[in-house]
Amino acid sequence: NAGVTQTPKFQVLKTGQSMTLQCAQDMNHNSMYWYRQDPGMGLRLIYYSASEGTTDKGEVPNGYNVSRLNKREFSLRLESAAPSQTSVYFCASSEAAGSYNEQFFGPGTRLTVL
Amino acid sequence: SQQGEEDPQALSIQEGENATMNCSYKTSINNLQWYRQNSGRGLVHLILIRSNEREKHSGRLRVTLDTSKKSSSLLITASRAADTASYFCATDKGGSYIPTFGRGTSLIVHP
Numbered sequence: 315n316a317g318v319t320q321t322p323k324f325q326v327l328k329t330g331q332s333m334t335l336q337c338a339q340d341m342n343h344n345s346m347y348w349y350r351q352d353p354g355m356g357l358r359l360i361y362y363s364a365s366e367g368t369t370d371k372g373e374v375p376n377g378y379n380v381s382r383l384n385k386r387e388f389s390l391r392l393e394s395a396a397p398s399q400t401s402v403y404f405c406a407s408s409e410a411a412g413s414y415n416e417q418f419f420g421p422g423t424r425l426t427v428l
Numbered sequence: 429s430q431q432g433e434e435d436p437q438a439l440s441i442q443e444g445e446n447a448t449m450n451c452s453y454k455t456s457i458n459n460l461q462w463y464r465q466n467s468g469r470g471l472v473h474l475i476l477i478r479s480n481e482r483e484k485h486s487g488r489l490r491v492t493l494d495t496s497k498k499s500s501s502l503l504i505t506a507s508r509a510a511d512t513a514s515y516f517c518a519t520d521k522g523g524s525y526i527p528t529f530g531r532g533t534s535l536i537v538h539p
Contacts, residue, residue, distance in 0.1 A: 318470070349529075356516065356531035357471070373528070404470055413459040413520035413527040414478070419470030 316340055318420035320405050326426045327395045335390040335423050337405030343418070345411040346388035348372075348380060350401040351422075357404065363388055364411035395427045432460070432517040432530040440536045447504040449533040451517030454498065461518040461527060462491060462502050471516065474502075507537045 321336045339346065344365045349357040349372075359372030361380040369380050377399060379391045388407075392399060403423045408415040432453045441447055451460065459478050463471040477484050477493045477500065484491050490503040504511055514534050518527035 347526075354531060357529040359526065359528065362526060372526070406471075412525045413457070413461070413518070414476065416461070416473040416476065417463075417471070417518075417527075419472070421470050422468075 318405055318407055318418050320403075320420035320423050322423060323421065324424050326428065327392075328428050329396060331395050332391070332393050333395065333425075334392075335403055335405075335425075336387070337389065337420060338387045339405075339407040339418070340386065341407060341409075341418065342385070343407040343409050344385070345408045345415070346382065347406040347408075347417065348378075348388070348390045349404045349406065350374065350399075351404060352401050360390065360403075362411070395425075397427045399425065400427045401425060432519040432528065434515065434517055434530045434533040436533060437531070438534045438536075440538065441507055442538050443507060443509055445507055445537075447507050447511065447535055447537070449502050449515055449535070451500045451502070451519075451530060452498060453500075453517075453519045455521060456495070456498075457519045457521075458525075459520060459527070460491075460493060460500050462489075462500075463516045463518060463529075465514045465516065465532070467513070474515075504535075507535075509537050509539045511535060512537050 347362040348360040363382040366385045405420045406417040435450045462474040514532040516532045
């Protein structure tokens with residue numbers, strides 16, 4: 315039971331390049347989330363998927379797109395990376411959307427945009 | 429914008445001492461959660477407290493909630509070096525059922 319897995323663990327991009335961050339969970343959770351964590355800013359929600367087939371914007375969606383590929387997988391795409399997107403990205407999942415549900419986090423992807 | 433804000437930003441104590449950190453929020457909530465993040469790792473859920481609860485315990489953790497003051501506290505008793513981590517509160521933000529995270533308290537426990 316791996317929980318939430320993320321790939322890659324580290325990535326360096328040049329400004330303007332694109333990439334997709336992958337996330338998968340094996341807990342049969344309905345809801346999945348993408349956060350970014352910057353020093354002094356805590357975690358900020360980029361996008362979430364309350365259930366398979368739905369996605370919604372979070373607090374900081376600009377510059378990102380997401381795909382809920384199936385119940386297990388939720389990917390985050392940067393179409394044209396910018397230095398402001400240098401951050402640590404965390405994927406999380408929960409049994410259902412809602413503040414009463416515990417979120418399970420992946421190990422993170424450390425992204426640097428030059 | 430953050431709904432919950434942790435205080436203090438950083439806390440340094442000796443092993444065996446108690447550690448207290450606080451979370452204040454702006455609008456009424458349904459639930460409040462506390463998470464721990466070890467350096468370089470993802471967050472791990474510690475405890476959930478509902479708006480109609482005043483206190484919950486889990487092992488060495490004690491969480492209180494004062495809805496009149498819009499604040500919560502996390503107490504770690506008899507701290508250990510392994511408790512060194514950042515601690516975050518997560519609250520739902522008026523009208524949204526998705527929790528938002530504060531900036532965290534960085535706790536260092538010296539052996």
